[in-house]
Amino acid sequence: MPRSSHAEFNAGSSREDPVEVLIGQSESREPELVPIRYGRMLASPFAYFRGAALPMAMDLATTPVTGIAVQACGDAHVGNFGVFGTAERRMFFDINDFDETTPGPWEWDVKRLAASLEISARENGVKTRERRALVRAAVRRYRLAMAMFAGQSNLDVWYAHVDIDDLRHRFSQRMTAAQRTKVSRSIGKARTKDSMQALDKLCRSVNGRPQIVADPPLVVPLSSLLPKELDRSGIESQLLHLVESYRRTLPGDRRYLLDQYQFGTADIARKVVGVGSVGTRCWILLLTGKDSSDPLFLQVKEAGQAVLSGYTGPSKFDNQGQRVVEGQRLMQAASDIFLGWLRIDPAPDGVTRDFYVRQLRDWKFSFDTQEMPPGGLADYGQICGWTLARAHARSGDRIAISSYLGTSDTFDKAIAEFASAYADVNERDFHALDEAAKSGRILAQRGI
Numbered sequence: 001m002p003r004s005s006h007a008e009f010n011a012g013s014s015r016e017d018p019v020e021v022l023i024g025q026s027e028s029r030e031p032e033l034v035p036i037r038y039g040r041m042l043a044s045p046f047a048y049f050r051g052a053a054l055p056m057a058m059d060l061a062t063t064p065v066t067g068i069a070v071q072a073c074g075d076a077h078v079g080n081f082g083v084f085g086t087a088e089r090r091m092f093f094d095i096n097d098f099d100e101t102t103p104g105p106w107e108w109d110v111k112r113l114a115a116s117l118e119i120s121a122r123e124n125g126v127k128t129r130e131r132r133a134l135v136r137a138a139v140r141r142y143r144l145a146m147a148m149f150a151g152q153s154n155l156d157v158w159y160a161h162v163d164i165d166d167l168r169h170r171f172s173q174r175m176t177a178a179q180r181t182k183v184s185r186s187i188g189k190a191r192t193k194d195s196m197q198a199l200d201k202l203c204r205s206v207n208g209r210p211q212i213v214a215d216p217p218l219v220v221p222l223s224s225l226l227p228k229e230l231d232r233s234g235i236e237s238q239l240l241h242l243v244e245s246y247r248r249t250l251p252g253d254r255r256y257l258l259d260q261y262q263f264g265t266a267d268i269a270r271k272v273v274g275v276g277s278v279g280t281r282c283w284i285l286l287l288t289g290k291d292s293s294d295p296l297f298l299q300v301k302e303a304g305q306a307v308l309s310g311y312t313g314p315s316k317f318d319n320q321g322q323r324v325v326e327g328q329r330l331m332q333a334a335s336d337i338f339l340g341w342l343r344i345d346p347a348p349d350g351v352t353r354d355f356y357v358r359q360l361r362d363w364k365f366s367f368d369t370q371e372m373p374p375g376g377l378a379d380y381g382q383i384c385g386w387t388l389a390r391a392h393a394r395s396g397d398r399i400a401i402s403s404y405l406g407t408s409d410t411f412d413k414a415i416a417e418f419a420s421a422y423a424d425v426n427e428r429d430f431h432a433l434d435e436a437a438k439s440g441r442i443l444a445q446r447g448i
Helices: 003-007 018-026 034-041 045-051 053-060 106-123 128-150 154-159 164-174 177-190 195-202 232-247 252-258 320-331 374-395 398-405 410-439
Strands: 069-072 081-085 091-095 102-105 203-206 209-212 219-221 268-271 282-288 295-302 340-344 353-359
Touching (some): 003 410, 018 034, 018 053, 034 045, 034 410, 045 053, 045 106, 045 410, 053 106, 053 410, 069 106, 069 320, 069 374, 081 374, 102 106, 106 128, 106 410, 128 398, 128 410, 154 374, 195 282, 195 295, 209 219, 232 340, 320 340, 320 374, 374 398
Antiparallel strands (some): 069 102, 203 209, 219 268, 268 282, 282 295, 295 353
């Protein structure tokens, strides 16, 4: 498989209509939320790209691969990298979205990352030559990082991480005073994103206890979704059973910690999140510890089949929530202490559904690439390239991948060519979705 062959991509006449692919994917989602998903995707070509992981998986399946598998992210675009807090209260930079993770070709993650950089750079008005250079630089960083990991011990690879403070010091000399101030403010803001901040933003006090406030259609308390004649005590009993099911997926010390929190039916709501995830079932749970000033917000997010699974084969995990959790733990340098999974069998609609659970906010923060100048986007792309290589090196044959990539820039140039070609396809697909909305083929609710 020549490295230069990775430049190839031809969206021929036999390619399935991406709008039909998205419509088919939406059939299993909450019907009233699907228009919000389309509306968010139509905000820009990059927003469309974020929500179009399945159409790109379909396209990637037609491209060359070496046959070397890793734990793939499945959706490794630049918006799915960011910072979060570790259990030791340090702040790491890493991949932060794993809904689509599954074993698959390492090349597919690299190509999705590269394409997202090209699309972001276009929206930022970066000139063609600079776009190609920054995409090549990100892929080069992936290649060089993989070579470095190939020479390290297994433990060294496992312990490798990007500490946000170290990263800030490393790049401080390349930033203006204004940029350094902005980064410092962003990191400081991220440290405030925790359950207490979520409590202030999402709740109000009712009879001396916090309750989640309705903000339809984005936040809808469970009480508003249930028929009035339904036995609420029965629902609360079912919820407690589900929490116990989730509890069993946690390590012993985390179970002990979780046991110190309580919740009721007034403390759960459906919440719309992201772009590609809109329409999937996502809930937030408010648990309280020693008193109302000791909150814990958990996010319970539906996990369906990974978008790559139609081309890589089904997951070895029966529970799709477990697929997400195990993949995240394998790829991330450190993971949420409350990361676990559960199954609702059957759900209220009669369908068995899998979910994974994590904290709603735990110092999580993503950088807005649409505001980055060319130099900043180039630096950011290289950080993402290093981070992706580290994630792949933990689960795949890093020596084989590095040997294949070699020491020349042939692969870097090929992926940059692919990214440019795919960005053209993405723009056409974006306009096709927009036309589908204008013609009434789909219903899009914009600005939400």
